[in-house]
Amino acid sequence: MSQPTLWWLVTGAIVAVELLTGTFYLLMLGLGAVAAALAAHLGANLTVQLVLASLVGGGAVVVWHLKRAASRTEAPxxxxxxxxxxxxxxxxxxxxxxxxxxxxxxxxxxxxxxxxxxxxxxxxxxxxxxxxxxxxxxxxx
CATH class of the missing domain: 2.40.50.140 (Nucleic acid-binding proteins)
Structure with missing residues (x-):
């Protein structure tokens, strides 16, 4: 199986688990897997794919967490x-x-x-x- 196919399967698995659990953060990690799949399609080696998946997925999680924390104005x-x-x-x-x-x-x-x-x-x-x-x-x- 090719590397892009594996990344697309990982993306599908992450989305499936997110649908079962309702954890929105898993979608952010799925974005990282999509970025790695696209890098694999462009011919990047495995190290670049893994680093890209980590940076995009982890970065999206951090950005979403900070956005949610900043918008919380719920009364006690x-x-x-x-x-x-x-x-x-x-x-x-x-x-x-x-x-x-x-x-x-x-x-x-x-x-x-x-x-x-x-x-x-x-x-x-x-x-x-x-x-x-x-x-x-x-x-x-």
């Missing part, structure tokens, strides 16, 4: 609407206590809400911004 769990479905909901605050808390009726029970530090609390509609323990941190809606 207590303020993430994907984790806590209360985030973004509206509650009606009738009056605030002297300690900066209030009691509201929400989802069939009484909840203690609090406002952000430095904000002058006013009665009215508020949006749940975060869960702090068993209290709701709210912002004016």
């Amino acid at each position: 769990a207590q303020a993430n609407a994907n984790v806590n479905l209360d985030i973004g909901e509206t509650v009606q605050v009738g009056s605030w206590n002297a300690d900066g808390t209030a009691s509201v009726h929400y989802r069939g029970t009484q909840w203690t809400v609090m406002h952000r530090a430095g904000i002058n609390p006013t009665p009215g509609a508020h949006r749940v911004a975060e869960m702090v323990g068993n209290r709701l941190l709210v912002d004016k809606a």
Whole structure:
């Protein structure tokens, strides 16, 4: 079997494993195998093919990892609407206590809400911004 054929088989195997596992990084390694297959078609020796596969595949993994790390702007769990479905909901605050808390009726029970530090609390509609323990941190809606 020729070297390009072996590289194409390796590429196919990597893609097949990626489809079974859902690991996107394997596709990046598959790019390295494609680069080696193309180099083999151009007549490069095995050492060049292996170095090219390593550089392209490894480089693609590093670039993709850095890109994902830079784009992560997900809120912490207590303020993430994907984790806590209360985030973004509206509650009606009738009056605030002297300690900066209030009691509201929400989802069939009484909840203690609090406002952000430095904000002058006013009665009215508020949006749940975060869960702090068993209290709701709210912002004016």
